Amino acid sequence: MTSTDIEITADLVRDLLNDQHPDLADRPLRLGARGWDNQQWRLGDDLAVRLPWATPGADDLLLKEHAWLPSLAPLLPLPVPVPQRLGVPTPRFPRPWIVTTWVPGTPADQAPLTRAADAADTLAAFLGALHRPAPADAPGGRGRGALADQADRFAEQFAAVTGQGLLADPDGVLAVWEDAVAAPDRTGPAVWLHGDLHPANVLTRDGDLCGVIDFGDLRAGDPATDLASAWVLLPDGAVDRFHTVCRPAPDAATLRRARGWAVLGALDGVLIGEAGVQGRPGGKATWGPPAHAALRRLVATTADA
Known part of the structure; x- marks a missing residue:
């Protein structure tokens, strides 16, 4: 159910297309995925309909994608979902929605990256292309500023995971965090x-990256936030290569901050993988293993420093 108590069904999506984009309404339609914020319905072979269905803030995230991704997508070396059409709120569905291109691939939480060198190179190339200076009117994030903030x-995440006995080395994780916030x-x-950039938002094929999706948190900020993904996404032995091929090369302080962001993302993954999050029932079991692997790598990195 959406926050407006409207159930999203194939019939509803078809009606919305008939009303606002009738040239697309006859295409085959099937449910693609239900995320925290949006549902995605695949439309034919090359398009998808994204509709907000849970959190009220999802409306703004879709509008942000529609406003900014068309200009950023041509600069990126991997396929991303490019908004093509905007659906406006109506009494039938009083929230905005978008039609985007469909990006084929399997989410990395279901099919992890295995080609270490190739994956490191591909991720570095993608972030190198994305991490260009943002304009003054670029959007901010959802309460995500400096790492110290x-x-x-x-503290909340750490208490939750340690209280449930979910960490193999809580002292090591705490040491990574404290070093990061001191950077x-x-x-x-x-x-x-x-x-x-968590595993469910990265697509894989044959062990390498083949696409990046869900740009709802697109914003301007510190590249350390995205560089954190190396510990969460890449297989063992690939993080050092990633740092070597990154352009521009991250300095020591940036890498320390990145480890802190990686800890936050991994703790989220542990909690979601074990028991769900934010009052939503159940969890996503596929999020747990990459999160635990990331924490193990992070602790080892700090121990070797």
Whole structure:
């Protein structure tokens, strides 16, 4: 159910298309995925309909994608979902929605990256292309500023996972976090960020990256936020190569901050994988293994430093 108590069905999506984009209404339609914020319905072979269905803030995230992704997508070396049409609120469905291109592939939480060198190179190339200075009117994030501003979030996550006995080395995780928040803040210009590069938002084929989806957290900020994804996405032995091939090469302070962002993302993954999040029932079991692997890599990195 949506926040407006309207059930999203194939018939509803078809009616919305008939009303606003009738040239697309006859295409085959089937449910693609239900995320935290949006439902995605595949439309034919090359399009998808994304509709907000849970959190009220999802409306703004879709409108942000529609506003910014068409200009950013041509600059990126991997396929991303490019908005093609905008659906406006109506009494039938009083929220905005979009039609985007469909990006084929399997989410990395279901088909992890296995080609270490290729995956490291592909991720570095993607972030190098994305992390260009953002314009002054670029959007901000959902309460995500400097890493030090996330202290309460970390404390809540850490208490939850340790209280449930879900961490193999809580002292090691705490040491990674404390080192990260002690790192100098970024002084360079804010760059474009994906902002949510967890395994379910990265697509794979044959062990390598083949696409990136869900740009709802697209914003300007510190590249350390996205560089954190290396520990969460890449297989063992690939993170060092990723840092070597990144352009521009991240400095030591950026990598320290990135480890902190990686801890936050991994703790989210552990909690979601084990028991769900934010009052939603159940969890997503496929989120747990990559999150635990990321924490193991992060602790080992700090121990070797």
